[in-house]
Amino acid sequence: MNSLSLDLFTDAIDLVAVLLLALGLKGLSKVRSARTANGLAALAMGLAVVGLLIQLQPSPITWLWIAVGSALGGLAGVLTAQRVPMTAMPEVVALFNGCGGMASLLVAVGVALFASQDSGMVELVSIAISVFVGAITFSGSIVAMAKLQGWLDTPAWTQSSLRHGVNIGLALLCLLAAVQIPAHPAGWPLWLLVGASSLLGIGVTLPIGGADMPVVISLLNSYSGVAAAAAGFVVGSQLLIVAGAMVGAAGLILTQVMCTAMNRSLVSVLFGGALGAAGGSVGGGGSEAGYTRITSCSPEECAMALEQAERVVFVPGYGLAVAQAQHALRELAKLLEAHGVEVSYAIHPVAGRMPGHMNVLLAEADVPYEQLVEMDIINPEFPRTDVVIVLGANDVVNPDAKSDPSSPLYGMPVLEVEQARQVFVVKRSLGAGYAGIANALFELPQTAMVFGDAKAVLNGLLSELRSLGVGKAGAKEKVAA
16 A cells, blocks of 8 residues: 555544544433443544554554553453442543543653654644643542542642642743743753643642532543643644544533533632532531431331322432442332332432533433433422432532522522422431531421431332332322322
């Protein structure tokens, strides 16, 4: 195959890969098509690698390195996918974002170290951008993962104005190093940029509290795309440029969606007060607030209400993921459906620790996609709902977000569960959520607390409903009030 034919062939592979990637990203916008879309995107990346290898025609020793690296990376991916529990999926997403940033960083550093004297200005500027964004993405993602895992607390000094001075100083160092890279591509500016950018990623991410983690993860995802696009300019790969730009744009859009869902600006997330940072750990929980009008009930009482209900809405939260109770929830929903109950799941955009966390959690339990209802659609349905069961969610169902201007959550769109006829909140305790404030929902007359682990409570509800004969005779026969 001559050079022209080879170029045309690899260009065709790149074009097919770009189209598949675009279809994959589009498919990720819907739960039903997400799994197929993910496969299309993976196929696109595989084609991209094949096209690049055909074009470069590496030496045998290079082929060996590529084969070994691909095998190790593939093995790590398989083991991660099989062994990581759903509760740790946000940490894995943060880690993968960091790996993407590190890959772009290593590509740019490798090219810089072997750059020729006639390297163009576009290539040198792209090296600086790729190193800068890639290093921030990697270190910031590692910090986010550590905070999500509970390995790292939020230091007190990061909540003061001191952190702004430190970050500004690091940003100035990055700028100084970046402008010197064209003159010294493989010299001290490169390593100064790597170090200062890595520290800046830590300095920006470390103060951010647990409530803002969904925004941070989507923003880091966008950063990884920007770093990949810059690396595409470094190595002259049109596919990498397009793919990186698409991922970067999608991440920015998702970040804006997350900010809107929390009534927070991106500036306030990155530079303002850290919502949910009090107490250090991202795990939330906080201390119990001073409630005075709490009504609690047993699973038996909750089961009796479910047995009489015609419409039930479940509100999943992080507590459901911690208890790994998604399968028990699905069994309870199937039992109610067999009894003639209309069941749906109210999904808040920032429930859990990452965008789409609850969707993925429930999909693992084979919950029908059409029963996953977004906040804007489900809110008008609450007034005609008989029973709402809140499972480990807190701030996303706090009515103070609508009625109390002094609340830190004021203006944040929430699930309006208080409009239902009866609300049961399943929690281990009265501990506060990420925002660290009391939840007015808990003291409303139509609300009852069911204290306990979500999985244990759901299994208790299953046992009680079965003892009442629910689901045995098909559609239920209503009992006269």
